[in-house]
Amino acid sequence: MKALFERLKFHGLFIKMFAVMFVSIIAIAASVAWTNLRMTEKLFLDTFSITNSKVMNQVKNNFESFHYSNVLAAITAQQSGTLKTFLTDKGSDESIKEMNAYYGMTQQMRKIQSTVDAYSAGIAIVGKNGRNYSGNSYLTKPNARELYASPLTKEAEASPGKLMYHLYKVKGEDGQKPVIVATKVLQETTTDQEYGMLYITIDENDFKPFYSSFTSEGNDVVIIDGSGTVISSNHSSLIGSQNAQLLSYAQDIQDQGLHVKKVKMMGKDELMLAQYLPSYNFYLVNMIDQQQVLGQMVNTKSIVLLVLVIVLVALVVVFLISRKMTRSLTLLSRQMSKVTSRNFHNYVNVGGGYEIRQLGEAYNYMLDEVNDYVSRLVHTQQEQRKAELAALQQQINPHFLYNTLASVKFLVQQDSKDKAVDTIHALISLLQNTISNVSETITVELELVNLKHYVFINHVRYGERIRVSYFVAPGCSTYQVPKLMIQPFIENAFFHAFNERAEGFIHVLISCDARKLVCEVVDNGDGMDMKQLERAKDKKKQKKSRQLFSGIGVANVHDRIRLLYGEEYGVSITSQKGEGTKVRITLPLIEAQGSDTEHGIKP
Template identity: 50%
Template sequence: MRRFFDRFKYNGLFVKMFIVMVVSIASVAVITTWTTINTSERVFLETFSITNSKVVEQIKSNMDAYNYAIVIASNNVLQSGSIRGFLTEGDGNSLSQMRAYYNMSQQIKRIHSGLDAYDVSIIVNGVNGRSFATDRTIWPISDKALRSHPITDRTLSEPRKLHYLYDDANVSGNPDVAPTIVASKALLDRTTGKVYGSMYFPIREQEFKRFYESFTSLGNDVAVMSGTGMILSSNRSEWIGQPSEQLLNYAKEIEKKGLPYMDAEMMDKSHVILSTYLQSLDLYVVNVIDKEAAIGQLTDTDAIVLTVMIIVAAALIIVFLISRRLTKSLTRLVKQISTISKYEFDHEVTVGGSYETRQLAQAFNSMLAELQVYVRELLETQKGQRNAELEALQQQINPHFLYNTLASVKFMVQQGSKEKAAETINALISLLQNAIGNVSATITLSQELINLKNYVFINHVRYGERIKMNYFVSPDCMGYHVPKLIIQPFIENAFFHGFNQKSEGNIYFMASKDGDSLVCEVADNGDGFDMGGVDGLPLPQTSRRQLFAGIGVKNVHDRIKLLYGEQYGVTIASEPGEGTRVKIRLPLIKG
């Protein structure tokens, strides 16, 4: 992965040029393809809409012919005296009833002959309870059910109108009734204006579908819809018998505005809607065209995209080769410059390639000669400055600490505690010996532990033993080396800032190995503080009056990072009232 990023870095100019060309070529290809496909789709849809308008007109013509045949048949039924007599006269002798039935049936058969082109039945139902049907299998409904059927109610509510209504098992409650379209009209006496019955012309939806079925295809659907929005017939079986207010609104808008077609969203798809209104039938013939399906039959989008991709790929290969050739010498120079700045600072770059590249290489070599001298001097200066700063910090033994310690020794001598005074002097001498010395020297953890104990001993002499000190050091860590005075500043902070509110407590020093690291911890159960400081080391500023040396907590953290790297250093955690825990992570260093 690193090698990949290095190659990307060295070939930055080439990559940027190539990306610009890729984006440009791809953008042109996408825009051209999109424009071509959309133009083709628009032209196709306009042509398809014109063609389908003629198809809709043909469907309308077929249905008008059927309606005309129904109108002729209904008028013949109304004009037939034998039919009116059969449906209105009361019960007589059997002979007269048979004669009336025979005359009526013959009359209806003659009328039905005008409907032979269609698989349709004629049913008449009179107010006297008599009825007759040419074919009960088309619409298998009983006379009793027919009298209370919603179709009959609708027919009698508008007796002068020819109705086209829908019936199926759900509407009639009869499981034997298949989807059926029923033309119905009341039998009205023209002289008296009284209704003496009703007539029905049922046709199965499957038969009715033949008027338009040959004009449908995938994505090109037809629906015959009543004026109330009920879909009476469709090549889409799931639409039949379902109300569609949305489709009705589209059909009405097309009719009202005289639109040739309309773009609409239906069922989460884009459609083209064509519609014509059959006023004599009070029906809408609606042609619903699925754009995606219709266009998919015309254009092979996948093939177009594949062709464009092949052309783009070929263009990109040519651009790649040309761009690579133009930038190769410059890339080689950049790689040499990057390598020299990291690993071979005293080497010059090779002069070669195009004129521009040669001029850059010569200018870089001239600059490099001067830069080498400057960098060498700067590194030496920084190294000396860093050592001087650390040495100065280690030499900053606070005179107040010495004065107060010696004053305590004087007081112990005056009190006759000569042994304790001598022990205090020895502890101070040991501290001074370790504090003053080689800045880069390290000491073992065992020696640092002795220094800590000496420092704690002096503090106990000066301030008493209200704060206890506890040591928990793993024996296998004693031989590892640590920088001088690396732990003492945290013990000092705990002594002088950890117990301002609490009168007594404990400080714990712990050391153990953690993988490849030496982890030293200084913890106390003192006051604690709110973590909100700077650089993740929010300890209080230490009073100069109390310090043993001028090395602060921030200095310790920076010193560790400077010596050993970013993965080492100091982390602090504290809670008000709970105490503070300082973790110092160092590398494992043997003497």
């Protein structure tokens, strides 16, 4: 889990980039597709409704011209004296007179018929005297007597001046057949006395062509009369049914002068256009099933499919490209993250795109520079420390000199000439080795000589209650040690280890094994408990203790050794209250060589 997280961490950029791209592509595709569909839909519906309203006007014209023919027929019938005579006369007994009357009437009717022939309409008349005629009807249209007996006649007589249109259902062999009947009451022009009825009948099937060429699947036309009855429709099943809802919509459209109205009919979203046909008192209603019509025009499925394919391809491309782009970056960042682990030596592999290569090269160049600076800094610091040490080494405490010289004065005054000479000799030798000898390291042997001189001087000054003995393993005396390395510990033992006890001894042990030179300064003085030991160590760091002989103190020996030879070497102090202190110094085995500057800086 953690490993996975670690891995993901380096892919963070890729994941973010890809996620952003993914979301944007999907969002863009979806919004473009949606907007596109919406716009197409809107545009299409707008155009469709405009076209349809033009079409509706044309349909209206068709209806008007049919109405005009009917009006012409009605006027001709109204004005015809022959018809009036035929419909008002009482029958004659003479066949020839009858024949003439019928013949004249049929001639007249044929003329009238010809005005509506183009519409396959039939004309029938009935007179108050019972005479009637049904032209061009044969068996396919309701005849005059049937129509006269129907409720249509009553309706027509209610408003005698008007050419009215009705739906009439003919009972035929195979169910009912809808017929549209125009009625006109024939009246005396002067007295308004009714003498007959004129019926113009047209099959609903012949009525349909007025609009049917404009209809299509989902684009329906319904004609309803003023009471909401469906008169004609390209859906035959609707004919004759009541549809008050449709009527109210149509009236709304007409009253409010709407161009188009969106309605919901039978669970479908429909666009509805309506025209009032005043001469018929019909409403011409055009219903457009939005879904179906759009479905034919806009193939939503294929658009969506296409968009999906495009999105998929785009995503694949984006995935590949962003992966390729971030991959080198990821590698780079992974390599860079290890910058701390190897002292600025983790150089990166330069690869990938131009920018990444530049970055990598710059980084590597920077690492080079850093390393360069660091090494130079270390070198400088070592040089500085060395210079400091050299300075310290050469600082012989003047008090030491006064005191020693004062001691020698006393020796001379006491006439201990030999001892005075010896003391002077020791001091001279000591000074010679510390100040005159410029080399940093000296042999163990020489160091021991120095120690012995120093101890001798101290004995002269403070008496010989603290004895010092030296144990040098054979073969060790030729190895090199830093100058005045052991002296500070001897000094420390002399002046601090024997405050409670009056006398004791100090052992200096020098041995060597295969790899190390070990020098031990062991005393049997007061010793230190843990607190004192800690304080002693602190004191070392604070560098407050004033050294009696030279500038070099116990405190910086450890640092000095480590600086010169590395971490594995140094000083360790163990002590126990009342049992003394043991100081152990470990050094590498360094053979004395010609040059003094041999032991330089370890790289």
